[in-house]
Amino acid sequence: MTSMEHFPYPEEKLKELGELILCRESQLSALLAIFGERPHLSFPSIFIYGQTGTGKTYVLQTVLSILQLPHAFVNCVECFTSRLLFEQILNQLYSHCPSPENEYCSYERCDTFNEFVRLYKKMIQCQELENETIYIVLDKAELLREMEANLLPAFLRLQELTQSNVTMIFLSEIVWETFRPNTGCLEPLTVYFSDYSxxxxxxxxxxxxxxxxxxxxxxxxxxxxxxxxxxxxxxxxxxxxxxxxxxxxxxxxxxxxxxxxxxxxxxxxxxxxxxxxxxxxxxxxxxxxxxxxxxxxxxxxxxxxxxxxxxxxVELPFYSKFLLIAAYLASYNPARTDKRFFLKHHGKIKKTDFLKKHEKTSNHLLGPKPFPLDRLLAILYSIVDSRVAPTANIFSQISSLVTLQLLTLVGHDDQLDGPKYKCTVSLDFMRAVARTVNFDIVRYLYDFL
Known part of the structure; x- marks a missing residue:
């Protein structure tokens, strides 16, 4: 740990950090330099970003715990309202744990940011932390954009509003340019965690x-x-x-x-x-x-x-399986063949009638093609025996398939012609799914006619 000898922390603590945190030396050095000495005024806000699984949360938790810095570490997924967020931060700073003895109540009810600032100042006096830097870490911070518009700008100016030595740290998977609110705010110091090689x-x-x-x-x-x-x-x-x-x-x-x-x-x-x-x-x-x-x-x-x-x-929902089947068919079948496969009483249509001269390569070798949402639902209605209404449940299952990376969203959400998707699974994978619902997917694939 010769590269960190100049930091104002005990040598044994720095050595322990070096043993626990591997392949993140540059980010660790940057954080220690930003933190500085415990009583010194730290930077008001730090924005740490990078892909999932790049060590952001682990590095920060390890640094704060090993150096024994006063902090609150809150996951915004759990605190989905501003009140839950305020109370969780205060509970940790006051060392208050909701339990059966206190009827799982927070340290104190906190509904507004003004109340949060008041209770925070009270905590500093009670804990005698006037000469300490307090770190408030918000993990999955991109979810703050779904809360009140003034919440993020207020957190960025918390040091100014409380007139105390506090540093807000935001952990996110998106870049600051996408995160930045439109109302204008104090710019944080950004630290990037790249993917591991x-x-x-x-x-x-x-x-x-x-x-x-x-x-x-x-x-x-x-x-x-x-x-x-x-x-x-x-x-x-x-x-x-x-x-x-x-x-x-x-x-x-x-x-x-x-x-x-x-x-x-x-x-x-x-x-x-x-x-x-x-x-x-x-x-x-x-x-x-x-x-x-x-x-x-x-x-x-x-x-x-x-x-x-x-x-x-077996754990996939019933309609999710059929949605995945419909997506696979839409990805690998030309759109003009839908009438042949999914429309009843279509009459006799020979393959040569809709085979174009340049189609000499299998669609499976060319890879999946993007398809619009309305085509996916149309195929779904055709292959499912009972009529399926386009409810929020169906759309949420489509989102779940995208989250699981079984489907890929192509383009942007703000497209005028609606979203487009591609199916990313293999044929063997798809046949295994289809077998669980007794659906012969090969009969509906253009390449196997």
Whole structure:
């Protein structure tokens, strides 16, 4: 930690931070420089942004706890109203914990920002923190835009309004230019957390190796894991989960005595098909790790698994499955073929009647095509036996499929012709989903006529 010797903190604390926070040296140095000494006046507001899984929350929580700085750490997902947000901040600063003894009440009711400022000043006097910098951290801060318009500008000027040494820290996945309110506000100091590189992910994941195995053996496993998943997943939390989930399978040949820790070729052949099957559940939390292992055991015993096991889809809602089927058909079928596949009494239409001369390549090789929302709903109504009303429930399920990255929103929300989507799943994945609702999707695909 020679690069941080000049910081006004105990050397053992800086050393501990260096051991706990890997591959974020520049961001850590920037934060320590901004914080400065405890009694010194700090910057009024800091905006930390970056993609999910880049260490923003972890680094900040670690720094505040290791250095024992007075702070409140609040997630805006949990505090979806201004009152909940104010009371949660005050509860932490007053060291008040809602419990059965106090009937789960907050320290004090706080409905407005003026009341929050008054109670905050009172807290400083009670806790004798006049000479300390207090840090208030708001995680998932982009949700503040959905609250009162004056809330974000007021938080940015909290140091000025309270006339105290307080620093507001906002953690977000969007850039400040998108976050900035239209009413005008005090500009925060921005700190960017870039995505981890493959080398950095290798270093971080390899540091948590099991004691019963050597570090080199676990590092070789992480190298294989990243070789499979790095192209589709950069989220360190997801990769850590996948590493813990699949490591027992990697160790099987060593435990049975069929291979040694250095036999990388044998270990790779054993784990490769398992990792390819596990890749179908990246970012999906429909099943727990134990359930996934049970499914894998059943599939190994059956020895007839092709693609993703259909059992992994039982938790998807009924209409979400049909929405996904309709989206896949809309992505890979030309729009002019919808009449043939989905319209009753369409008469006899030969494939050559609507086959264009330049169509010599399979649509599945060309990739999914974007489609409008009204076409998706039209196909959905055709393939579902009972009439489905376009309710908010249906639209929320479409949003859920986009969140799960099974569908991709193409273009911007402000398009005049409405949103367009693309289906991002594979054919094997889609056939497994369709089998759970007894739908023969191949009969409705243009490439298989």
């Amino acid at each position: 493959k080398v950095e992910l290798q270093k971080i994941l390899s540091s948590n190796y099991p004691e019963e195995y050597s570090s080199d053996f676990y590092a070789s496993y992480i190298n294989i894991l990243l070789g499979v998943f790095y192209a589709v997943c950069r989220d360190i939390k997801e990769l850590r989960h996948l590493a813990a989930l699949n490591f027992p399978k990697f160790c099987e040949p060593v435990i049975r005595g069929e291979a040694k820790e250095g036999d990388s070729h044998k270990l790779w052949r054993n784990i490769e098909p398992h990792l390819k099957r596990a890749m179908q559940t990246v970012y999906l939390r429909e099943i727990s790790s134990s359930q996934w292992e049970k499914i894998q055991q059943e599939d190994r015993e059956a020895s007839q698994l092709k693609g993703l096991s259909a059992h992994a889809h």
